[in-house]
Structure formats: structure tokens, C-alpha cells
Amino acid sequence: MSMIDSILAGLALVGNVEALVSLAIGIVIGVIGGAIPGISATMAVALTLPFTFPMQPINGILMLLGVYKGGIFGGSIPAILIKTPGTPASSATVLDGHPMAARGEAGRALGMALWASCTADVISNLALILFAGWLASFALSFGPPEFFALILFSLTIIAGVSGESLLRGALAALLGLLLATIGLDLVYGTNRFTFGDPNLMGGLNFIAVLIGLFAIPEVINMVWHPTGHMGKVQTLGSKWVTFADYKRCFRSIVRGSFIGVFLGAIPGIGAAPAAFLSYSEARRKSPNKANFGKGEIEGVAASEAGNNGVAGATLIPLLALGVPGDVITAIIIGAFMVHGLQPGPMMFVMNVDIIYGLFIGLIFSSGLLFIVGGLAIRGFKPVADIPKRILMPIVLVLCIYGVFAVNNNIFDVGVMFVMGWVGFFMSRYHIPAAPFLIAFILGPLLEDNFRKSMLMSGGSPDVLLRGPITWFFWALTLIAVVAIARGTLDKARDKG
Amino acid sequence: MNKRTIQLHLGLGACAACLFMILYAIPYWISAPSNMRNIVLSPRFWPYAIAGLTGLVGLGILFTNRKSEADDAPVNDPIEDPGAGLIRLAGMAVLMAVTFWLLPRIGMVWASMLAFASLAFLVKTRHPKTALICAVLVPLLLYGFFAHVAGVAIPQGEYVRLP
Numbered sequence: 209m210s211m212i213d214s215i216l217a218g219l220a221l222v223g224n225v226e227a228l229v230s231l232a233i234g235i236v237i238g239v240i241g242g243a244i245p246g247i248s249a250t251m252a253v254a255l256t257l258p259f260t261f262p263m264q265p266i267n268g269i270l271m272l273l274g275v276y277k278g279g280i281f282g283g284s285i286p287a288i289l290i291k292t293p294g295t296p297a298s299s300a301t302v303l304d305g306h307p308m309a310a311r312g313e314a315g316r317a318l319g320m321a322l323w324a325s326c327t328a329d330v331i332s333n334l335a336l337i338l339f340a341g342w343l344a345s346f347a348l349s350f351g352p353p354e355f356f357a358l359i360l361f362s363l364t365i366i367a368g369v370s371g372e373s374l375l376r377g378a379l380a381a382l383l384g385l386l387l388a389t390i391g392l393d394l395v396y397g398t399n400r401f402t403f404g405d406p407n408l409m410g411g412l413n414f415i416a417v418l419i420g421l422f423a424i425p426e427v428i429n430m431v432w433h434p435t436g437h438m439g440k441v442q443t444l445g446s447k448w449v450t451f452a453d454y455k456r457c458f459r460s461i462v463r464g465s466f467i468g469v470f471l472g473a474i475p476g477i478g479a480a481p482a483a484f485l486s487y488s489e490a491r492r493k494s495p496n497k498a499n500f501g502k503g504e505i506e507g508v509a510a511s512e513a514g515n516n517g518v519a520g521a522t523l524i525p526l527l528a529l530g531v532p533g534d535v536i537t538a539i540i541i542g543a544f545m546v547h548g549l550q551p552g553p554m555m556f557v558m559n560v561d562i563i564y565g566l567f568i569g570l571i572f573s574s575g576l577l578f579i580v581g582g583l584a585i586r587g588f589k590p591v592a593d594i595p596k597r598i599l600m601p602i603v604l605v606l607c608i609y610g611v612f613a614v615n616n617n618i619f620d621v622g623v624m625f626v627m628g629w630v631g632f633f634m635s636r637y638h639i640p641a642a643p644f645l646i647a648f649i650l651g652p653l654l655e656d657n658f659r660k661s662m663l664m665s666g667g668s669p670d671v672l673l674r675g676p677i678t679w680f681f682w683a684l685t686l687i688a689v690v691a692i693a694r695g696t697l698d699k700a701r702d703k704g
Numbered sequence: 705m706n707k708r709t710i711q712l713h714l715g716l717g718a719c720a721a722c723l724f725m726i727l728y729a730i731p732y733w734i735s736a737p738s739n740m741r742n743i744v745l746s747p748r749f750w751p752y753a754i755a756g757l758t759g760l761v762g763l764g765i766l767f768t769n770r771k772s773e774a775d776d777a778p779v780n781d782p783i784e785d786p787g788a789g790l791i792r793l794a795g796m797a798v799l800m801a802v803t804f805w806l807l808p809r810i811g812m813v814w815a816s817m818l819a820f821a822s823l824a825f826l827v828k829t830r831h832p833k834t835a836l837i838c839a840v841l842v843p844l845l846l847y848g849f850f851a852h853v854a855g856v857a858i859p860q861g862e863y864v865r866l867p
Contacts, residue, residue, distance in 0.1 A: 375765050379718055382758045386725075386751065393747035398735040400747055427823070431796040433783045434827040597829040601820040602842055608803070608816055609846045613856045618807050625800040636780060637710055655750045667742035 218564025221266045222572075230267040231569055232576050234274020239584045241275065242282025244610065248295045248415065249279025253539050265547035266562055270569045272540050277329060277519050277573055279536075280479060281581050284321040284512055289314055290603060292423040296414065297479035297515035299645055300487045302422060304500060304507030315585070317508050319449030322581040324461045324512040329574040331465035332472065332520030337567045339473075339524065350474065352660035353671050357681035358474065359654045362481050364688035366643040374696055377643040380634065384647030385654075387412060394656050395663070407619040415614045416623040417648060419607050421641050424628025429635070430600045449505075457509035460490035464510045468517020473524045479515040484646055486514025492691075520570060526551055527563060707779050711769035718762025725755035795826050811861025816843035 221227070234256065241252025253275045260268030283295030288305035301321060308317040350358070366381045390401045391411030402408040454461075464486030471482040490510030491500040500507050526537045530552035544551050549559060556563055611624045631641055665671035672678060705713075730751050740746045783789050799822050806815040817839050824835035847866060850856040860866065 375761055375768065376714065378761045379714065379758070379765070382754055382761060385754050386758070389751050389754070395745065396737055396747055398737065398747050400734045400751070401729070403733070428793070428796055430827055431792045431823075432789050433781070434792075595829070595831055595834075597824065597827045598831055598835055598838060600827065601823040601835065602838065604823055605816045605820050605842050605846065608807075608812065608819070609843075609850055609858075612807075612812065612858070613850055613854065616857055618804070618859065621807060622804050625804060628800075629797070637714060638779060639714070658750075659745060662742070662744050667744055 214560045214564045215568070217561035218566075218568050221561055221565035222270070222569045226264070227267050227270055227565075227569060228572060228576075230263065230271040231274045231573055232580065234271035234276075235278035235573065235576050235580045238275035238278020238280075239282035239285075239580055240278075242279035242295050242298075243285040243584065244606065248614075249276055249283065249297070250295075250536050250539070252279045253536050257539060257543060260543055261546055265544075265549060266565045266569070268547065269540065269543055269562075269566060270573075272543055273523075273566070273570065274573060274576070276536050276540070277516070277577055278580065280515055280519050281322065281325040281512070281577060282584065283515075284325070284508075285318065285584065288317045288321065288508070290423075290599065291426050292603060292607075293418065295479075296418055296645075296649070297483055297518070298511075299418065299422065299480055299642065300483035300511035300514070301508055303487065303511070303642060304502070304504045305511075307501070307503030308505065308508065311503050313503070316449050316453070316505065318585045320453060320457065320505050320508050321512045322578065322585065323449060323454050324457065324464070324509040325516040325581065326574050326578045327458075327461050328465040328468055328513040328516035329519060329577060330571075331462065332469050332517045333567070333570045333574060334520075335466075335469040335473075336520040336523050336527075336570065350677065352657040352664065353674050354677045354681070356654065356657040356661055356672060357678040357685070359650050359657065361681045361685040361688065362485065362650055363647070363654070364685060364692065366646055372638070374692070376637075376639050380639045380641065381643040381647035384644035385651040387417070388648050388651030389655070394652070395659050407617070411652070412623055413611070413615060413617070413620045414649070416611045416620040417627050418645060419611055420624035420627025421631040421634075421645060423603055423607050424624060425631035425635055425641075427600045427604050428628060428632040430596065432632075434597060453505055454509075457506045460486075460494070460506050460510040461513040463489055463493075464513030465517040468514045468519075469521040472518035472521030478649070479518040480649055481646065482518045483511045483515040484642065486510045486517070523566075523570075527555065527566070528552070530555075705779060706777060708769055708772065710779060711765055711772070715762045715764075715766035715769060718758050718765060722755050722759030722762060725758070726752065730755065792826055796823075799823060799826065808859055809861055810863055811865070812859045813843045813847045813866060814861065814864065816846075 237256055238249060238252055242249050253272055256272060256275050260271055263271070279295060280297050283293055283298035284301045284305065287293040287298040287301040288309050291302055291306040293299045293302055305317045305321065308314065363381070366377055388411070390408055392398070392402070392409050393400055399409070464482075467486045467489065468479070468482040471485065472479070487500075487507055487510045490506055491497055494500065494504070494506050496504055496506060522537045526541060530541070530550065541551060549555065549562065607624060608621055611620050612618060614620065634641060634644070661671045662669075673682065730748050734748050734751060736747045743749055799819060803815050803819040806818065809815075820839035820842060821836060824832070824839065829835045847858055851858045851866075
């Protein structure tokens, strides 16, 4: 079958109202799910999955992909309006999105989040279509030493989100790494800081830590200083994103999209590190570097481009090799199997119409996301107008339900409360929360791959430099460390 | 607190945490097989590395603090009555502890209603009637969604059960 025939066959599958409606419903569900803190895109996809079983395979899969993409964008809405990331991927959006909202520019921040998300979505989809086979085979050649080198390099992004003090950022990251060690040891199954409590054996729940660190300190701050928000504007504002804003941020959006595509194509990395890396790179290259963290629109654009760039790219290893790129695509692979489809190289031969149908559907999804996202921003306007002393109790209750729902475990609610106090004291001592979170996400991956590498080599560190991929990431790490050291010294010299 | 005090607290805290981890927490709270031939494969290796780095960062913070110029300006926004603020914080800690204790006993809906109303009272909302209405409606709506749409088994407690 020629490429034209394949495209026509795909078009025949998705060129109907049913497919487009499934995709649109999926995006609506995703945006709503992502916008409710604690639901997350993962939970929204998992909840939608059973509803796709009676549908046509292509429609069901398109609906789930719509939920995925809508969920990643939806997470930015509460991140900007109430400083509560709806999904882990939106954590970086909080850094500049919320200060913009506090300044009365929530509408502008949300608009830029939407434009950046849709642009990144288009780039990610095109990357999926163009590079599926090649990129997936590259990612498949990663073993534990390569992953270790990659994650070590990813940890250098902490420097970009440390704010005024690199040392305080490093301290936050070490605290995150330490907390990530709680649970059963991955190799020997022995206890580490579990105190015999079965609830701690699986480690701390990521969503509980995330919400505890970002949402609960806001509630506690309100208790400490109930009138502190007085005079601070918290509305959508009259300013909307302009084409000039978009043009100014375009370079960061494209760079962030490619970072998202690259990290998304490597299984196991996910959208949150991509968002932080994109943010950090945008900050490093921007002429408005000093404004980052204080409400810089380019920061919002870069974070959203980074996390949405992942959405299409995670499908590259899924479709080409049958390897899920993250938790959400692991759920989506279930939908393929229920419909008797086996993602992988053979699918490009046996079900090429479905492959091309998905590609075409994904191109439509960017346009639909733009329409649905635009409506969702206006629909969530009332959230910005709620009095803060009513909003904070709502956030507290929402967090309790959301955190419980992830694992049906009340213990997670306790973890969230404790992390809320940790986050509050961190903010009083000006310790940034973002490095903590990045280290908490990457910590187990780093340790796991390090120890697997050591097991492979019988304890010899040579394995960590075993081939061109590891050399490449070690070189990148070295360059990043030198650049960070130079930047810190320059800053110290300027002050002196 | 000014910047130097914060740096001093953080530096000393990080060094103390490092010593506590190395001397007590890791040896007593992490079990490792006794026949480990290679230290890098031990479950204790990673926490030791993190604890060591924490100590180094703590020393780094103390060192930069000594080098920095004296600046007595407070780094956090001052509040009118810090004593009352501390009492409210203690109240919030009690509210969280009580909510956590009540969740399995009276159920998530009723515990959330109480938490909502108590928090609104604690921050002295200017809209008490709206707060009370929201305290009832928000947990009920969330219960409806999570229990009946998402299929999550929301804890119902031992007394009043919802459909």
C-alpha cells in the first residue's frame, strides 16, 4: 500500500462526525479533569477507558488521546488561577503563571498557555508522524547506564528553577531525593525509613507530595496572614495575549516543543521534567531572564510548550515498538489490546489505516484543543472571582478528595497535610519547591538505573561510560555544570 | 528574620540533618543485607551519598553567609499581630489532625464539611453565609462526582451513610 493509499484509508476511518465528536468529547473531559487538582490527566484517561470499550477502535483510541491532550493543557488553568497544578506536568507553569494572575493578567497567562500548548501539540504530532520509527529505535537502545546519564543531566535543570540561591535550590533537591528513598529497596526489598508501616512501603504517593507542596502551603499562608491578599489583584484581567506576545515567545515555544518531543520519545521521562527543562532553557536564553519567576509570559509559554510537546511524542515508542512512553500511554495500550490491536512494528503493516487514521485525528486534535481550551478559560473565570477566604477552604476540600481518590488511601491525605507544612516552612525560609519536586520525581529513576548498571557490571563504574549515548549525556552534564558554575561566579562578581 | 539569619538556620540545620542521618537514621532505619560485598549496591549507599551532599551544601550555605554583607531587612512580609498568627497556625495544625482522625470515623463528606467551615471561621471570612452554604455543597458535589461518576469508594464513616 502506497503512502497516498494509506492516508486515504486513514481519512476514510476518521473523516466522519462520530470520530471528531469522540475526539472533542475526549478533549472536554481531559480539560475538565486536568483543571480539577488531584484528578490529573492520568486519572481522567483511566476513568474514560471503560467507556471506550463498546466504541469503534479508532473512535475509542481518539477519545483517550483527546483526554490525554486536554488533560495536559487543563492542568495549567488551576496552576495559573489558584497556584495548584492540576497535573504534575503543570508544576512549572505555576512559577510564572500565578505571579501573572496575582498581577491581574490571568487571562493573558491562560491565553499564552493555550497558544503555546496548541503550537507544541502541532509540532509534537508532526514529530510523531515524521520520526516515529527512527526516534523509537533510538530510544529503544537505552539501557540503565544511558538512562542514568540522561537523568543525571536532567537534574542540572534544578539550577534553572532554584531562584535567587543555587545552594538553597540544591538543599531542596537533596530533601526531595531523600524523601524519594522512603519505601522498600528496589533491589533487595529491605525497608528504608518505613518504620514497619505498610503504607510507607510503596514510598510516598507522588500526587500527595505534589499537592501538599504546592496547594496546602497556600492555605496555611492564608491562615498565617488572612488579609495578606488584600489589594493583590486576582482576576482574569482585561489584558489578553496578543500576537506580539506570541511572536516574542515563539522561539521558546518551538524550543520547548522539541525538548518535549525528545524527552517524550524516551520512555519513562514524562511531561513534568520536559516542562521544567524547557522553562530552564527559556530562562537561560531569554533577555528577560531576571523576570522569570516573577510573572514572565515567556516562562508560561516555555513550560506549556514543554509539557504539551510530550503528548504526541510519547506515542512514538507506543505505536512503533509497543513500548508505552509514560503512565498514560500505558493505560492507552490497554485500549488497543481490548480492540484486538497490538501496537508495534507489525501494526504499521497490518493496521496501517488505523495508524494513519490516528495521525490525521491527532492533527485535528490541535485545532479542537484550541477551541475547547478557549471556552474552558472563559468557563473557569468564576474561579478567579471567588473571595480568597472562600476559595482556600474549597481548595482544601478539593485536595482532600483528589488525593484520596488516587489510591483510595486516607494515609495519602495525611502525607499531603505533612507536606503542606514542609512546603509552608520552605516558603518561609525561601527554599524553592520546584527543585524538591524535580528531585522527588527523578530520584527513584536515578537510583534505580544506577544500581541496575552496577548490578550489570558487578560494581564496576566503567559501565556508566559504556558507549556514545552515555558519552553524549555526560558531556552535556559537564557543559551544564560548567555553565552553572560560571553563571554563579559571574553573579557573585557582579554583586561584589 | 533577615537573610543572614535564614542562611545561618539553613546551614546549621543542613549540617545537623547530615550528622543525624549518617550517625543515627541510616544505620538504624534502613535494613541492609549483612553479606553485601560491594558498598555501591547497598540500600544504604544512596541515602549516605545524599546525606553527605546535604552536609556539603550546609557548609556551603554557612560559608557564603560569612562572606555576604550584613543586611538587616526582613525577607518575609510582616503581619500585624504575629502572636495571633501563631495561634491561627496552631489552630490549622489541630484542624488538619482532627480532619485526618475524623475521615475514617465520620466519613469524608462530613469531615470535609467541618474542615471547610472551621477553616473559613479560622481565616475570619467576610462571607459567613456563603461559606456555610459552600461548606455543605462542595463536599456533597465532590462526593457525587467521585462516588457516582468516577466510582471511587469515598469513606462513609460509621454513623450517617450517603446513598
